[in-house]
Amino acid sequence: MTALALRSLRKRTGAFTASFLALFLGATILMAFASMLDTASGTSGAAHETLVTMASVVGGWGLLLVVFAVTSTLTLSVRQRSAEMALLKSVGATPAQLTRMITGEAAVLAVVASLLAVGPAVLAGRALLGLLHDTGQVPGSVPHAFGPVAVSMGVGITFVSAVGAALLTARRLARGRIADTLAETDSGRLTRKRAAFAWFFFAVALGEAVVTVTVMRDEGSNAMATSGQADIFAALGLALLAPAIVRRAASVLAGPLRRFGGVAGDLAVTGMLRRTGATAAAVTPVILFTGIAVGTLYMQSTENSAAAAAGIVKTSEDRNIETLNFVVIGMVVLFTAIMLVNTLVAATAHRRREFGQTRLAGATPRQVMGTVAVESALLTVIGVVCGSAASLFTIVPFSLVRVDSPVPEGGVWTYVGVVALAAVLTGATAALSTRRVLRAPAIEAVSA
Incomplete structure (x- = not known):
């Protein structure tokens, strides 16, 4: 099923575009705000408090939205493949095999999207810090830092959200009756x-x-x-x-x-x-x-x-x-x-x-x-x-x-x-x- 998942990603790239874009944008937002925590590690006083607040408050709200968006998009994507799931079940695929295939696809998408999002996240984090510089909330001498906190939060949360959403939806579809699934x-x-x-x-x-x-x-x-x-x-x-x-x-x-x-x-x-x-x-x-x-x-x-x-x-x-x-x-x-x-x-x-x-x-x-x-x-x-x-x-x-x-x-x-x-x-x-x-x-x- 792992090999089937990889072949599915190669042959049906258009069908995975929506899910990939949601994961890519979600990872970009998460890493951009999390980079404020990396930046705050070298500061103190009011600047440190501002950076931590920006990362925790706004980043926390963004986290909710990103996880919800990723879950919603992946759920829609998996549901749209109900006929494909029914055909695989009709030729002998078990619910466990279908679940592994769909979660494998989501895992690959999440990793690739997260890695590609690093560059845009660095630019977005710099723009965010520049906004704080312009408003005088953080001294202009404070440089932007993009380190392990940003990468680990972006990749980790994106991966868990994608696999979790795919797992829940795949199990529901995989356990359904073939006739009901084919009805679409x-x-x-x-x-x-x-x-x-x-x-x-x-x-x-x-x-x-x-x-x-x-x-x-x-x-x-x-x-x-x-x-x-x-x-x-x-x-x-x-x-x-x-x-x-x-x-x-x-x-x-x-x-x-x-x-x-x-x-x-x-x-x-x-x-x-x-x-x-x-x-x-x-x-x-x-x-x-x-x-x-x-x-x-x-x-x-x-x-x-x-x-x-x-x-x-x-x-x-x-x-x-x-x-x-x-x-x-x-x-x-x-x-x-x-x-x-x-x-x-x-x-x-x-x-x-x-x-x-x-x-x-x-x-x-x-x-x-x-x-x-x-x-x-x-x-x-x-x-x-x-x-x-x-x-x-x-x-x-x-x-x-x-x-x-x-x-x-x-x-x-x-x-x-x-x-x-x-x-x-x-x-x-x-x-x-x-x-x-x-x-x-x-x-x-x-x-x-």
Whole structure:
């Protein structure tokens, strides 16, 4: 099975592109922030504290996002190979052999992606340290160091995340019945473990919110330390529940869409109900992007308004916190945007056969494009609604503490901008990748 895994990687490089990109970007982010710990080893005082804070706080948030993204992408990749798994089982492959093959593929991808990410991670770490130099938080004489801490954390976490995600998904597919696997249906059924983790994240988010409005009420901007993490945990919890949310939303909207949406609406609802797991994977980055971006931006604008109202001049610590927040936003925007594009491209490419069958059954390319447009709109709405709900775990408690109101400071255009960016990324990526798939004749797509 090890040899089969290596041959599969060589012959099907395109199918592994999405997983490889997620692992590569994840390793880059992890090593870039971990290099701040290597850099901090030669410093002391305020500079040392700033570097450690940057690595532990922002890097910790990045760790959660990276592990979640890698797991989500690899899970989608393995699920898309259900027919291949069924054929291997039909010729005598055992569940243990299939599991070893898939985990072997993930292990090779993780190692290669981590090693290739070293160069970009060094550049990203230098850019991060340069940001701290420019804001005066770390002396310009402090050089960037990229050493064993960065490499070990990047390679180790990426490897464990990849192998763990592949192992869990492979075992589920390998133990399924051949007939069910060949059907290629993806109900996205919510397992007990997934639900348990989701409620755990919700409990942590709620705990952070409660601590903010009680323990941190008189701590000023220090309340960011607890409230700033709440939206991340809430977004992760909602992302874990995405299969159930998507299935419920599709069921509720099925009637109106089939009645007023024509062929495109009917195909969109049918596809979402049949491929709930893949649809939920596409919703996940929208939830994370919206929840964290909206929560952090409004938290920072509320803090700025509270400080201005009190006549407080920003100290170096205040600038440090603000820099951390904007680094988080930049990291979230970049990583989740790439994750969103990556997931949608992979999911759409896998539907080449489905689109071909739909066209052979009488649907026109324009109707297929309309179907994808309806699906994209639904993905955006579901993701934005869930992400907005997650952001409230940060916005409401922090606003209560800083401005004595559950309503945050800041204009509505901040929210509109985040939503618009999410919609543009989702719609444009889905449209472009679908148009590319439709270039092939329907009969070729079906026989591929």
